Amino acid sequence: MNDRNSPLLSVRNLTIHYITDDGIVRAVNDISFDLEKGKTLGLVGETGAGKTTTALGIMNLVPDPPGKIISGQILVNGKDILKFKKNELKKYRGKVASMVLQDPMTALNPLITVGEQIAEVLRLHDKLSRADSYIKAAQMLELVGIPSDRINDYPHEFSGGMKQRVVIAIALACNPQLLIADEPTTALDVTIQAQVLSLIRDLIKKYGTSMILITHDLGVVTEICDEVAIMYAGQIVEKGDLEAVYEHTGHPYTRGLFGSLPSLAVKAHRLNPIEGLMPDPTDLPKGCAFHPRCPDKMPECVSRTPVVIETEPGHFVRCLLYE
Amino acid sequence: MHKLLEVKNLKKYFETKNGLLHAVDGVDFSIEEGKTLGVVGESGCGKSTLGRLVIRLIDPTDGKIIYEGKDITKVKCKGSLRREMQLIFQDPFSSLNPRMSVSQIIEEPLKIHKMCKNKAELRSKVDELMDTVGLAAKLSDSYPHELDGGRRQRIGIARALALNPKFIVCDEPVSSLDVSIQAQILNLMMDLQEDRKLTYMFISHDLSVVKHISDEIIVMYLGLVVEKCRADELFEHTLHPYSKALLSAIPEPTTKKKKEMKLIQGEITSPINPKPGCRFAARCSYVRDICRQAEPELKEVLPDHFVSCHFANEINNLKAN
16 A cells, blocks of 8 residues: 555645635635655745645645635545544644644744743654653754754744744654645745755655645745646646756746746846736636736637646646647 | 935934844945945845935934935925935835725825826826826726735835836835736836836845846845945855855756855844944854954955955955955
8 A cells, every 4th residue: 555656645636615705715726736755846826826725725724614625635645634533633733744834923822932832742642741742842943953942932032034943843843744834934034044945955854754835936946846836726737847847837827937037147128927917716717717817828718628738747737738 | 327316324223122223334325317226135134224214214323315416314394305205115005095095095195295286187197107007097996905916016106106206215115026916016117217217226135136126236234235236246246255145045946057055054143232343253154253353344346346344355266456
């Protein structure tokens, strides 16, 4: 069963909607992907693309109401976590899969010492005694580069970068198989971002953790990921290993993202942004959701929804240009 | 080309309960008319304070600000200054009054400065401004909360342009926007600069954005300018250890020729009662004894390229001149 090629995580036709008074927000629409053990997938997209909702789905944390998982399966080690009962979920979250949130300022409880916040996870999942949990918590702090004598400090005594290190220590304390990092460095300065990225990279390599890194930054992906999936309007529009997506970009949206980035290497007088705005998720365009902004629009894009096409081995694009 | 704005030894200290906070600690620069000065640095380096000082939103502790040859450091009546210099804010969510409609926001400066004779003129001026920044006319009665970040930032730009200023301080105008929207706004700002001969002071933490839009760049660290030169020069010959670290920390969106990420240790130190010596010494990999004792001066190391580092020549294998 656990042969080398069976993926750790397999998301099958996942659809998540938020039912609100203003209509149905179609946040995630029929996405499927696999993540192999020890691999890192970058999930890239702009605000409202459905990245965070996908992540919450994988943790089975979609707030209900208004969120509803309409259909699909999320298989972790072959078991569908969407069918888990409450006590199974408790064991799953934090032990099998854990999450690093975007904003380290609000992710920590301001009334509890950082040591206790790390130790709590260890007592719950690894059934350590109080004393042992503090010893391990001190080790975790050292591991993420914080002197262990700060174990009794409160979150407000740490800077943003240090807080994010604490959050990472909590997430990795029980040595999970899957780490979901939701924009872990967006709130940090670039030099601190570089430190935190290198820390995450070293730790997941050391422990063989698989990771999904959610980001809007195509640069961050190249520092840490093996594969990348580009999301738009709740769908994965392109997926493949880094070289395929960055060097043989297939989807017009991905090309638009690259065109929008000012480059450090070449001097361009004007950028080539994508025209228009993100579609309203309660009223997605018919056919291909990207067609109103697409520079390569064809008549049939308005009516026909594209399916996923494998343009080269391991490189998937969802666009009628390739059908 | 003449200097539109010149700043000499500008300082701003804030009193805090822990001591004196040196937000801006002796900054000199000048901007030529029609050009863009980029100001980069990380949180807490004093770049926003510098922007606010320059347009006289806050009063400097010491130093001079000279605009069009006139010393404006002590000008009391700021009304006439506002017609010349404006500010675009970082956060298009909190910088717009939620209870005013788009047209009310844009016409407010015109009303205050009595720029229009009658309602019809005001109306047509607002329509013209909305058209200039790419806002659809039908949005004029919408409220900010109904609009996305990119459109709100366009309102902020229209408001700043209303009085036809010559000089605009842009404080992180695109940092809170998605990349595709960021590119639209950057293009808009560059077009406006060309059409109206605007002069920008562009503050950002994002080096690639600053490089794209600027003619000259200053790199700030803890209230001081550590490097100052032409935009392309900064990227071809990065001389200061901090600028080098900043540049190498940017993850580039390419899979080719990955440069080695040089990490700098530690975090930005406190700007309250700074220790003597170079402010970057605690994090610098080239640090020697003298760096902890004497503060380096901003010296011209290459033509028009200023660096404040005791070992700028040595680190970069340059001949001392």
